[in-house]
Amino acid sequence: MKTTVIYEDDIRSWVMFGRDPAKSDSVIDTNQYLITHGDKGMLVDPGGSEIFPPFLTALSNVISMEKMESIFASHQDPDIVSSLALWLGIKPDMEFYAPSAWAGFIAHFGVGRQATPIPDEGMTLPLNGSMDLHTIPSHYVHSSGQFGLYDKRTKIFFSSDVGAALLPPSHDGIFVENFEDHIQYMEGFHKRWMPSNRAKNGWVKRVRELEIDIMAPQHGALFRGDDVQRFLDWFEALEVGVAA
Numbered sequence: 739m740k741t742t743v744i745y746e747d748d749i750r751s752w753v754m755f756g757r758d759p760a761k762s763d764s765v766i767d768t769n770q771y772l773i774t775h776g777d778k779g780m781l782v783d784p785g786g787s788e789i790f791p792p793f794l795t796a797l798s799n800v801i802s803m804e805k806m807e808s809i810f811a812s813h814q815d816p817d818i819v820s821s822l823a824l825w826l827g828i829k830p831d832m833e834f835y836a837p838s839a840w841a842g843f844i845a846h847f848g849v850g851r852q853a854t855p856i857p858d859e860g861m862t863l864p865l866n867g868s869m870d871l872h873t874i875p876s877h878y879v880h881s882s883g884q885f886g887l888y889d890k891r892t893k894i895f896f897s898s899d900v901g902a903a904l905l906p907p908s909h910d911g912i913f914v915e916n917f918e919d920h921i922q923y924m925e926g927f928h929k930r931w932m933p934s935n936r937a938k939n940g941w942v943k944r945v946r947e948l949e950i951d952i953m954a955p956q957h958g959a960l961f962r963g964d965d966v967q968r969f970l971d972w973f974e975a976l977e978v979g980v981a982a
């Protein structure tokens with residue numbers, strides 16, 4: 739599994755894991771993120787149980803499991819968080835945050851306890867004493883209980899499944915290089931898996947108020963610079979909730 743440092747300063751880093759050439763074709767590719775603050779780490783959407791072994795190996799090359807403080811699950815989908823019991827099996831004292839709407843459902847992944855629920859209006863997630871990671875309500879944009887995660891320090895916005903693209907193996911670049919060309923890999927996903935135009939337009943309005951340098955989705959390439967605004971404009975104009 740590929741390990742890519744997205745951001746690094748003297749105390750904070752973002753590392754992306756994904757694009758595993760050895761991954762089975764039967765599961766769609768996912769981006770997993772590690773945020774570190776000082777020597778402590780938070781997993782952002784730790785992924786499915788299918789990719790747990792290579793991800794654990796890749797993660798262990800960056801940070802010791804001893805230093806992992808928490809897990810954030812943006813919503814309930816299996817590609818987001820079906821690995822949860824495996825992570826908590828290794829380090830049971832990790833804090834685990836998930837949308838309140840899904841806390842009792844995610845417990846069915848066999849974790850033996852419920853998540854610390856994130857209320858619908860969102861909350862700040864602490865990491866090693868820092869208080870600049872803010873969950874951004876994204877309900878009904880994709881899942882009925884869903885959050886993005888905005889890092890005020892680095893201006894990185896983790897957008898969960900919003901902005902996701904299903905890329906062919908030949909497109910293994912970390913960042914979007916040609917937005918117009920990239921649309922073909924996003925369009926079907928956004929029409930089919932985003933159910934509500936009203937929720938979508940509310941999300942766009944909310945996200946436009948954030949200062950974003952990098953928008954990092956859970957699938958596909960990341961958006962940086964002007965491509966963030968290009969995505970917001972494109973998404974705002976798109977009719978979603980279309981199954982045929």
Ligand SMILES: [Fe+2]
Binds near residue numbers: 880
């Ligand atoms: Fe999802």
Ligand SMILES: [Fe+2]
Binds near residue numbers: 815817818899956957
């Ligand atoms: Fe997903």
